Amino acid sequence: MTTNDWPLWEVFVRSRRGLSHTHAGSLHAPDAELALRNARDLYTRRGEGVSLWVVPSSAITASSPDEKDPFFEPAADKPYRHPTFYEIPEGVQHL
Amino acid sequence: MTVTVDAAALALGDDALVLSHRLGEWAGHAPVLEEEVALANIALDLLGQARVLLSMAGDEDELAYLREERAFRNLQLVEQPNGDFAHTIARQLYFSTYQRLLYAHLASGDGRFAGLAAKAVKEVAYHQDHAEQWTLRLGDGTDISHERMRTACRALWRYTGEMFEPVEGLDVDWEGLRSAWLESVSAVLLRATLDVPEGPPSGAWSAGAGRQGVHTEPFGLMLAEMQHLHRSHPGASW
Known part of the structure; x- marks a missing residue:
């Protein structure tokens, strides 16, 4: 198991036209193309989506729990x- | 007429069933979780195709679980053991390219397999893409991955000739299929910095005859595992 060598990607799925992409989860992949394919296999195999985005997790800047208040x-x-x-x-x- | 249609359904159905079982053997053993799911998805696509095809030829359970080795009509390529990941990918590349071209042809006609082929060709296009993506990365990756992929492509090359032997009941230009296949596979191998293996020198042994029921040694072991539950508990259900 060498998953640790592979970067983490965040997966966004658009469930149908007219809706926005929604965060579905994350996965490991060596590059963007394979991340997209892994996302297809992990998050859309039961007909959940019509479009996929993958984003390197490292590209996401998140708010900190310390700044909550x-x-x-x-x-x-x-x-x-x-x-x-x-x-x-x-x-x-959809409102 | 029925006999020839059954022969074709058996050949295509057994290809799908046997490769599905081989890919299923990766469950719990794949190099990474994501890839395990990918291989399992491909296996399930193939299992779905096998069920339709075998049902055309008879009772799907009886055909899958109660036939002896010599009654299976699958290509020897698909029964080859998983080996390392590179072997599995080479097998996938060779077979999915063949299946995609063959099913695209069947889907364009109005034969008995047109409906199934039209649905399956979309699944198979993804299988081919999966194999291609990995062939490119392993072939054009590290020294070790390149060497393993090269070894795998060579080891399985001898099983590819059999794919283009005519199947009774299928109206296909087999020589045209062979050249289209060779063109497609060669393009992927070259992009992956791998050389296209050469055929066996004239007179040398090359594999074949799976369509006539002659199989390689690993196939018997695979069948024993695949069939033992059904044979131990005949008629059992969930």
Whole structure:
């Protein structure tokens, strides 16, 4: 088992047209082309998707748990930022 | 007429069944988890094809589990042991290229196999892509991977001639298939910095006759393992 030699990739799957790509998980692969193929085998074999992205995990900059409060806490008590005062017309999907 | 159609269904069905079982043997042993799933996916595609094809020829379970070695009509190529990963990839490259060309041809006609072939050719295109990607990386990789891939391609080359012997009941231009296959495989090997193996010198032994029921020694062992559960518990179900 030499998986440790291979970099980690994050996989994003678009489940159907009109929806955005959603993070599905991660995998190991030696390069981008094989990462895409591994993603096909691991995350779309039951018909889950119509499009795949793979991104090197090292390319992702993530927020730190230490910054949780300054980052996210101030948004908690501002309900006026939520578009809950609009009526959504019938027939609009994916909102 | 029925006999010839059955012969073709058996030949194609046994190819798919036997290679499926060989690939399944990688479960729990593949070099990395991702590759294990990839090989298992290919094995399951082939198993699905085998079930359809064998059902055309008779009862799929009886055909898979109760036939003796000499009654199997698969190519000797697909029964060859997995060997190292390079051997498995070389076997995949040779067979999936053949299967893709053959099924594309069958799908374009209106014969009995057209429906199955049209569905399977998409699966097989992925199998070929998988084999090609790995051939390129192993051949044009490190010194060790290059040497292993070269050894594997040479070792299995002698089993490729048999693929182009006519199968009763299939209307195929076999010589045309051979040259298309050679062109496709050669292009991949050259891109992978591997040389195309040369055929056996005239008069030398070359493998074949799997379609007539003559198989290599490892096949008996594989069948024993594949069939023993069904034979030990006849008629058992989940």
